[in-house]
Amino acid sequence: MTTGREVARALRAAYLALHRQTNDCFAEDGVTADQFALLSALADGDAITQQELVRRIGSDPNTVRAMLLLLEGRGLVVRERHPSDGRARSVTLTAKGRRVFKKLWRKSEQLRARLLSAFHPDEVSVLVRLLGHVVEVMREGHRRQTASQNG
Amino acid sequence: MTTGREVARALRAAYLALHRQTNDCFAEDGVTADQFALLSALADGDAITQQELVRRIGSDPNTVRAMLLLLEGRGLVVRERHPSDGRARSVTLTAKGRRVFKKLWRKSEQLRARLLSAFHPDEVSVLVRLLGHVVEVMREGHRRQTASQNG
DNA sequence: CGAATCTCAGGCGAACTGATATGC
């Protein structure tokens, strides 16, 4: 029988291993794995708000802000006032940001290939689907917990 | 087609979601998810060295030491001289440590149940197996990198 | 001697809390 503890352990070990390899991959560029995740979310499309960024990378507003200030200081992103919502910020990659991200993307191709090399093609989609289930049930827990504060 | 990027994203999202839920679960006890992972490794069996602890939770010696100092300050663990190896420390849970861990374990039963509720029984073992593959290929990368420093 | 284990000082990015300003 496989227990919840084993799932948690395996998930932790797999994530930490990947996280460390990613950090090593970008070490000489002064970019962390988490910053790469943020840049990757920005590289997906056009300008998005900090709030949307929070949702995409599963972080919180204060953390995202701190990361953006770091990246802004290096000239990789810009945070402009949102045209139609005065509260929001519109975040985009700069030209330098796109250039750096492309470089990091190429640099990490081998890492992603190694990640995929662990699986048969059909196993990959299974893994992604199962990991998605984890996110879903954990989000349910979040709702329950915040709701329980009212009763 | 499922890309390495999607795997990385899904893995990150799943881990962070679980990590946050775990932290929330133990928040009022002043124990973090990482500390719980360490306590869990200690609860597995008898005394182990800090080095062995590093291997089990996939961290590094300095981090483990800092965490142990914290937990030792709260009376949850003891670090004694290893009987046959003067360099090593022999780490065990105290009576209080075992008591606290049991409490946290019970408290997190619902969380583990929710984690398992996302899957059919056979899917759970598949997930653990696939996550194990990730760890393996990432470890291979670690060897390559350290080896490349010599040539 | 080299290698392994642990200690110590210090720095940094990430995550959080709580209070606050501003615009919807």
Place this chain on the structure above:
DNA sequence: CGCATATCAGTTGGCCTGAGATTC
């Protein structure tokens, strides 16, 4: 008004580097 978005100050735990002591 309530609510959402973002800012700011401050704290913490985790992870790392680099240097050193001790023991095998």
